[in-house]
Each structure stands twice: as C-alpha cells, then as structure tokens.
Amino acid sequence: MEVRRRLSKTLPSPTAGEPLKPKHDSSSSSSSSSSSYLTNALFFSIFFSVAYFLLHRWREKIRTSTPLHVVTLSELAAIASLIASVIYLMAFFGIGFILHPFIHSRSTSDDDLDLVDDDIATHDARAPGPCPAALHDCAAVAPKIETEKPPPSHHDDDELVGAVVSGSTPSYSLESKLGDCRRAAMIRRKAVEIVTGRSLEGLPVEGFDYESILGQCCEMPIGFVQIPVGVAGPLLLDGREYTVPMATTEGCLVASTNRGCKAIYVSGGATSILLRDGMTRAPVVRFGSAKRASQLKFYLEDPLNFDTLSVVFNKSSRFARLQSIKAGIAGKNLYIRFSCTTGDAMGMNMVSKGVQNVLDFLQSDFPDMDIIGISGNFCSDKKAASVNWIEGRGKSVVCEAVIKEEVIKKVLKTSVEALVELNMLKNLTGSALAGTLGGFNAHASNIVSAIYLATGQDPAQNVESSHCITMMEPVNHAKDLHVSVTMPSLEVGTVGGGTQLASQSACLNLLGVKGASKESPGANSGLLATIVAGSVLAGELSLMSAIAAGQLVNSHMKYNRSSKDVTKIVS
Numbered sequence: 001m002e003v004r005r006r007l008s009k010t011l012p013s014p015t016a017g018e019p020l021k022p023k024h025d026s027s028s029s030s031s032s033s034s035s036s037y038l039t040n041a042l043f044f045s046i047f048f049s050v051a052y053f054l055l056h057r058w059r060e061k062i063r064t065s066t067p068l069h070v071v072t073l074s075e076l077a078a079i080a081s082l083i084a085s086v087i088y089l090m091a092f093f094g095i096g097f098i099l100h101p102f103i104h105s106r107s108t109s110d111d112d113l114d115l116v117d118d119d120i121a122t123h124d125a126r127a128p129g130p131c132p133a134a135l136h137d138c139a140a141v142a143p144k145i146e147t148e149k150p151p152p153s154h155h156d157d158d159e160l161v162g163a164v165v166s167g168s169t170p171s172y173s174l175e176s177k178l179g180d181c182r183r184a185a186m187i188r189r190k191a192v193e194i195v196t197g198r199s200l201e202g203l204p205v206e207g208f209d210y211e212s213i214l215g216q217c218c219e220m221p222i223g224f225v226q227i228p229v230g231v232a233g234p235l236l237l238d239g240r241e242y243t244v245p246m247a248t249t250e251g252c253l254v255a256s257t258n259r260g261c262k263a264i265y266v267s268g269g270a271t272s273i274l275l276r277d278g279m280t281r282a283p284v285v286r287f288g289s290a291k292r293a294s295q296l297k298f299y300l301e302d303p304l305n306f307d308t309l310s311v312v313f314n315k316s317s318r319f320a321r322l323q324s325i326k327a328g329i330a331g332k333n334l335y336i337r338f339s340c341t342t343g344d345a346m347g348m349n350m351v352s353k354g355v356q357n358v359l360d361f362l363q364s365d366f367p368d369m370d371i372i373g374i375s376g377n378f379c380s381d382k383k384a385a386s387v388n389w390i391e392g393r394g395k396s397v398v399c400e401a402v403i404k405e406e407v408i409k410k411v412l413k414t415s416v417e418a419l420v421e422l423n424m425l426k427n428l429t430g431s432a433l434a435g436t437l438g439g440f441n442a443h444a445s446n447i448v449s450a451i452y453l454a455t456g457q458d459p460a461q462n463v464e465s466s467h468c469i470t471m472m473e474p475v476n477h478a479k480d481l482h483v484s485v486t487m488p489s490l491e492v493g494t495v496g497g498g499t500q501l502a503s504q505s506a507c508l509n510l511l512g513v514k515g516a517s518k519e520s521p522g523a524n525s526g527l528l529a530t531i532v533a534g535s536v537l538a539g540e541l542s543l544m545s546a547i548a549a550g551q552l553v554n555s556h557m558k559y560n561r562s563s564k565d566v567t568k569i570v571s
C-alpha cells in the first residue's frame with residue numbers, strides 16, 4: 001500500500017491551474033488490464049492444482065514409506081510448474097500488480113488522485129519508518145514513469161513553500177509527498193525563513209544525505225549543524241593504539257586529552273576492564289493493593305520463572321538477551337528494572353521492545369495489573385540517578401595506568417604529590433560537599449560528550465555516561481602515580497541510532513569499531529566503551545595537572561578565547 005501511494009506521486013504534476021490528466025487512454029488501459037487478469041487467473045489455477053497434486057503425492061509416499069526424494073516424471077513436471085507459477089505470482093504481487101492494472105485504473109480519475117494525496121497527508125506523513133524503502137522502491141520499479149516526469153521547477157517549489165506557509169500542506173508531510181528528501185528540506189527551510197522572518201544563512205543544507213536520517217535520526221530537517229572534529233592520540237590502551245575523534249567547540253579540550261594520551265603512552269599505556277554489560281528499562285505498573293504489587297515482585301524475582309520470562313523477552317530481537325529483573329516497590333506501584341545485553345547496539349529500542357512483550361505476557365496472569373508507563377524512571381535513562389551509579393547501566397568499565405614521575409614532570413608539568421592532593425580535595429571531598437551523584441571527577445563529561453557526538457551516540461545519555469570516580473594514589477615508593485577512572489554506565493553502540501550516518505560512521509571506522517562485530521556481537525560496542533574510558537583517563541590526567549600547576553586559565557586564554565570582537569556580532 002505504501003508503494004502504491006508513492007508511485008502515484010511520481011505521475012507528472014500539473015502546471016498551475018491545469019487539472020491533472022491521466023497519461024494513458026482508458027481503452028488501452030482496460031485491454032491491458034483484462035489480459036493481465038486472464039494471465040493471473042491461469043497462473044493461480046496452475047499454482048493451486050500443482051500444489052494440491054504434490055501434497056497428495058507427498059501424503060501417499062509417507063503412507064507407503066517411499067523416500068521423499070524419489071520423484072517420478074510427473075512429479076518433476078509438477079515441481080517445475082510450481083516454481084514457475086510462484087515466480088510469476090511473486091512478480092505479479094511485487095511489480096506487475098502495481099504498475100499495470102492498478103495504476104492505470106486508478107489514474108483515470110482526478111478525484112482518485114486527490115484521495116491518494118489526502119491519504120499521504122493524513123497517514124504516511126506521520127509515519128516516516130517505511131519511507132526510505134518506499135522511496136527506493138519508487139526508483140527501482142518506476143523508471144518509465146520517472147522519465148516522463150518533468151524535473152521540478154522553481155515555480156513548483158515556490159508553490160509548495162506557499163502551501164507550507166499557509167498551512168495547507170503540513171511541513172512534516174513534505175518527504176512523503178515529494179519522495180525527495182533533499183528537496184523537502186530546502187522547501188521547509190524556505191518556509192521557516194518566511195514564517196519566522198529570520199535568515200538561516202550560515203546553516204548549511206547542501207552536502208548532506210537527508211534520506212539517511214529519515215525514519216531514524218531526525219524529523220523535519222532544514223539543514224545540519226557543523227561541529228569540528230579533532231583527534232587525540234595515539235591512546236595506548238590494552239596494547240593497541242587508537243586515534244580518538246572528538247567533536248567539540250571547546251577550545252583546549254582536544255589539546256588537553258592529547259596531552260593526557262601522550263603521558264599515558266610514554267608511561268607504557270593504560271589497561272581497561274569491561275565489568276558488566278546490560279541495558280535497562282523499567283516500566284511502572286499499578287495494582288489495587290501493595291499486596292498484589294508484592295506478589296508480582298516475588299513472581300518476577302523468583303529464579304524459577306526466569307527462563308519463561310527470558311523466552312518471552314528474547315523473542316523481540318536476535319541480540320537482546322534478558323539478564324536480570326529487579327523490582328522496586330512504592331506502595332501499590334511496582335517499578336520493574338529489566339536488564340539485558342544488546343549486542344553492538346546501545347539498545348534502548350531493543351530493551352523497550354522486549355519489555356513490551358513481557359508486559360503483554362504478564363497481563364494474562366495479572367489481569368488487574370495497570371500498565372502506567374513503559375518507562376517509570378527506575379531505568380534510569382538520561383537522568384542522574386543512584387540506581388545507575390550503583391547497579392550500572394550499559395557498559396561498566398574501569399581503566400587504570402601508572403604514570404611515571406619524570407612524565408608527570410616533563411609532560412604534565414606537575415608532581416605526584418600535587419596531583420594526589422588535588423584529587424582528594426577536589427574530586428572526592430569537593431564533590432562530596434557539593435552532593436554530587438557520580439560526579440567524582442574533573443571533566444569526564446567533556447570527553448564523553450565529544451566522543452559521543454563524533455561517533456553518533458545519543459548525546460543526551462551523556463548525563464549518566466559521564467558518571468565517573470577518578471582515583472589517584474602514589475605508587476612505587478611515592479615516585480609514580482596510579483590513576484584510574486571507574487565508569488559504571490557508559491551507554492554506547494556501534495549500530496543503530498546515529499552511528500550509521502556517514503560522518504559518525506567514519507569516526508567509528510577510525511577507531512576500528514564500525515558496525516556490528518562479525519566474530520562476537522557486542523565486541524565492537526564493548527571496545528568503544530573502553531576507548532571512551534581510556535580517553536577520559538587521559539583528559540582527567542591533563543586537566544588535573546593544569547589545575548595543579550595553575551595553568552588552566554592561561555591555557556584557555558590561549559586556545560579557548562577568540563581574538564575577534566564578539567560585541568560586533570548582532571542579531
């Protein structure tokens with residue numbers, strides 16, 4: 001149905017004021033239509049009679065214990081006819097049906113076309129999911145119609161801009177209406193400029209693949225924002241070297257992380273351990289009494305029921321695998337925290353699908369369960385929460401290094417003693433005084449956000465992904481420094497979300513973690529989490545050193561303060 005609607009849009013559009021006319025005359029249309037109906041009827045008859053014959057023969061063979069692979073000449077002919085009819089019917093449903101009888105008969109009426117238009121505006125436009133596929137289908141199956149269509153003129157576009165401005169064409173429906181995502185973005189952009197009276201000059205629109213974001217990354221695009229990507233490294237982690245891409249507008253950040261990488265490198269590298277991997281989702285359900293809510297809690301946490309629940313949960317995905325269920329209670333409300341592995345994806349869509357399945361399943365045994373929401377904030381997604389800090393969410397990683405005394409002096413311009421003292425008073429005591437939640441660090445979020453933006457992670461998950469405790473201790477008779485970062489909730493993926501976009505995918509490729517791991521699902525996303533933690537270790541070392549050495553303000557004046565006069569920028 002989706003394809004049918006879009007195909008009708010590829011018919012030539014009328015010039016202004018001119019009614020839309022059918023391209024084909026009705027007689028030819030009806031004759032071709034009736035001949036294809038006859039052929040269709042013939043192949044349908046062949047398919048059903050041959051299938052019946054073969055099933056009958058199969059039954060006979062089973063009854064007489066004849067091996068199934070021993071076939072007679074008539075059976076061989078029947079198999080050939082079956083294959084031929086299946087091939088025909090597949091083509092018939094996939095292409096022929098759309099191109100010939102259906103389009104011809106539908107395109108004979110202006111009213112019908114109007115109906116199709118309305119259909120697109122009211123149904124398709126809000127559901128972009130199947131759109132890219134449908135657009136590809138258009139290109140693949142309708143070359144003839146495409147060549148008949150004149151290229152869009154400025155006049156057509158101006159009309160559409162006018163329609164969007166007046167509200168007669170919803171802005172969100174442009175992609176499905178036009179079947180051309182770039183053109184839709186240009187028209188929407190012009191309409192936005194007219195409606196707001198504000199110029200969008202400076203926001204680029206060309207040079208971006210708008211189809212790649214449709215139904216996956218962003219609705220109603222009008223362009224894209226440019227963020228510079230710098231590199232820090234090599235980061236020597238677990239014996240391998242990584243060049244780390246960082247998308248940021250904070251001058252000094254990449255330089256600082258780069259310095260930390262150097263300090264780690266010349267000290268022999270860092271080591272990381274992936275402690276845990278599990279994405280969580282916690283719906284909230286309500287009962288008539290706390291007693292009933294408790295009964296469900298006991299049922300869900302009973303190890304005897306785990307296998308049944310995991311079968312239901314795991315049905316939703318080839319990669320999501322249920323790990324544990326923990327339920328928190330508040331009166332008669334139950335918050336059920338499901339945790340699962342999600343292969344190489346960050347996993348929020350996947351875990352949510354699995355949870356939905358389990359809730360549907362539970363409803364039959366607990367019909368009085370009132371599902372209030374698929375997310376009850378005990379998950380906890382995109383909020384600073386103790387549950388993530390303590391239990392972990394996504395990947396939990398610890399990363400450590402021993403930095404040599406002379407490296408601290410030469411590269412970091414400070415001393416072991418000064419760093420240990422600053423860490424204790426700033427990252428531990430100062431953060432305790434501030435009542436921080438997972439913020440026992442100097443600037444983990446700086447590095448997390450920059451790598452997340454570069455590699456297509458969900459930037460809002462920076463909140464809990466930046467939870468980090470930085471520890472610094474003197475070792476080797478107080479000559480060297482042991483430094484570590486512990487990060488319990490790094491939510492990263494190498495498939496899904498923004499990871500598939502060209503630029504983000506290139507950054508993942510730079511790290512050698514692009515896409516799904518062929519050897520072991522989850523290996524790429526796990527590695528990415530350790531690289532993030534390793535880069536945070538580098539960032540912590542450098543910034544802490546700059547603060548200990550009293551270098552921070554000067555370095556930011558050098559790298560982070562424009563020499564341009566900003567008072568000259570007017571709106």
Ligand SMILES: CC(C)(COP(=O)([O-])OP(=O)([O-])OC[C@H]1O[C@@H](n2cnc3c(N)ncnc32)[C@H](O)[C@@H]1OP(=O)([O-])[O-])[C@@H](O)C(=O)NCCC(=O)NCCSC(=O)C[C@@](C)(O)CC(=O)[O-]
Nearest residue numbers: 252253255256258259262411413442443542543546551555
């Ligand atoms: C800026 C530095 C690195 C200079 O540090 P430096 O020691 O004067 O630099 P250097 O010229 O002696 O070079 C040392 C190494 O640093 C690197 N390096 C040096 N310069 C560059 C550069 N331009 N681009 C790339 N890498 C650079 C490079 O690796 C170099 O080694 P080399 O390769 O020469 O052998 C240092 O002063 C520094 O790290 N400052 C701290 C800046 C920082 O971390 N800012 C983060 C943001 S602060 C913030 O947002 C959070 C905050 C502060 O509010 C949180 C809190 O409350 O704590």
Ligand SMILES: NC(=O)C1=CN([C@@H]2O[C@H](COP(=O)(O)OP(=O)(O)OC[C@H]3O[C@@H](n4cnc5c(N)ncnc54)[C@H](OP(=O)(O)O)[C@@H]3O)[C@@H](O)[C@H]2O)C=CC1
Nearest residue numbers: 317318319343344345346347348349350458496497516521
């Ligand atoms: N729904 C929600 O509540 C929330 C959603 N989000 C958004 O969710 C998106 C990310 O969701 P996420 O579930 O990570 O991604 P997707 O929704 O893109 O799911 C991943 C897809 O990749 C497939 N896949 C193929 N190979 C692998 C592999 N090796 N490992 C894992 N999956 C593989 C999965 O298959 P299969 O179909 O078999 O699972 C699945 O279809 C982001 O855009 C994020 O912003 C963020 C927060 C909340």
